[in-house]
Amino acid sequence: MLTFTDKSQCCGCTACASICPKQAITMQPDGLGFLYPIINKNKCIECGLCEDVCTFNSHYEKSDFSVPEVYAVRHKNISEIETSRSGAVFIALSDWILEKGGIVYGVGYTDHFRAIHKRATTKQQRDEFKGSKYVQSDLNTVFIQIKNDLKQGLYVLFSGTPCQTSGLRSYLKKIKVDVDKLFIVDLVCHGVPAPYIWRDYLTYIERKKHKKVTSVDFRDKSKCGWAAHKESFTFSDKTVVCSTYSDLFCKGIMFRHSCGNCYFANLNRPSDVTIADFWGWEKVDTEFNADDKGVSLLLINSAKGKFWFDQIKAQVYFLSTDVEHCLQPNLQYPSVIHSLRNQFEEDYIKKGFIYVGKKYGNLGFHLFQLLHKIIR
Structure with a gap:
């Protein structure tokens, strides 16, 4: 049975709730609205799957490349840049998935701007995922939906914080689902607010x-x-x-407790690619973002990520650089909790x-x- 002694040991990724064969685990909000697993002991059969799938620790599965390939990226369509948070590399990556008849998962809204992960099958639906959402999203049953999509042979893109992507990888590995058509994007995350x-x-x-x-x-x-x-x-x-x-x-006064204990605040990413704002881009090329419209940082973390980027290069402008030019605080250490x-x-x-x-x-x-x- 899953147990943790304090809240800093749980990132809320839902892997435990998703894998439970008896649906004995539900995600319930605490006083600030952060979701934590609650176990119904009457349903629990103590199979241990919830403990096995938990990947919020230093032993999480890391991607292929020990040092990522680093790029500054801007979409060639200026309207995509203007309506995206940075350089719109996510749009190019997700367009490739959608054009193959695939599914894109990202953060949108429900109710009155409550952040949740959603499933998109069209570019119009996907466009809701543009831009930053400074609040932790509710994953609900998304991991199970992704499992079903992959079993149907669909291409799938999942984007989320690194703790969410790590949880998804662990869940799919434990249930032995073929992930050849799964492409994972994580974000350089500063922390998730309440x-x-x-x-x-x-x-x-x-x-x-x-x-x-x-x-x-x-x-x-x-x-x-x-x-x-x-x-x-x-x-x-x-x-x-x-x-x-x-x-x-x-x-950092309203972050989830686990954000101060984040295992993923480094260059060993649990994803195929990592995206973020590229702060310090002018040290690479003083003209690349001269209009101040935005430029994406893209880290290629795996062979699959490299293949993926090769498929979208015609849609973007890009510059190759190195780790020294892209290091942000949250690629080196977790945020400090107030x-x-x-x-x-x-x-x-x-x-x-x-x-x-x-x-x-x-x-x-x-x-x-x-x-x-x-x-x-």
Whole structure:
């Protein structure tokens, strides 16, 4: 039976719940909305599969290349760049899968901008996966759906945080599914913020504006450029407001506990390719992103990833570089969890969102006073 002594030992990947033959494990939210496995002991047969499949440890399966191939990449279609977070390499990679009649899994929204993994069979459906989502996604039954797709002989792309991709690889290996047509993309992840804080943040700004949010852009480069970290919210009256939700994100005060204990914050990736913003691109070529529209970092981690990139090279501009030019903090070590993170959660559970917003210093100023100024 799966056990862990503290929350930092679970990343919430759902591999244990997916593999359980008796459906004895369900993913249940904690006080901040992070999902953790809960075992129904009346259903559990103590087969040990949930323990065996868990890959949130230093023994996770790593991809072929000990040192990845490194590229700066921009899509040749400028409209794809303008509507994507960085250089739109994900669009080129996923187009190849879709054009082969395959399936693309990525993060979209359900309900009122609740982040979940979704299944796309068309480019229009896939386009919902564009852009950053600064909140942990709900994987639900996606691993089981991918198993079924692969068994039908379909090409499948799965994109997610490295802990999610590692969980998927372990799950499929344990149940002995042919993964020849599976292509995996992970992200250089800074950490996953709390779903309930995102939910309450939306509620707060809607009450201040007295209107519903109709669209969200976590990193709106159309307003402030690619390098900026500002969100925009479009309301039902078509007005657009920029805010500072990313200040909470960067503080690490609402991250999942496991983010401070991440085993994947290095160059040994659990995926075929890794994508991210390419910070420091100007050290490679001063003209490559001169328009500040965005450029993707692409790490090729496996022979399959190399093959995949070869298939899409005609759709992108790219420059080959090396590891020294691409190292970001989260390719070297995990994010530091804020020292008041536990107190933040305790205060949130007891006293609510507005209380924690006002209590935690600059957090209160940015979240409340600045928002008040720009939308009143």
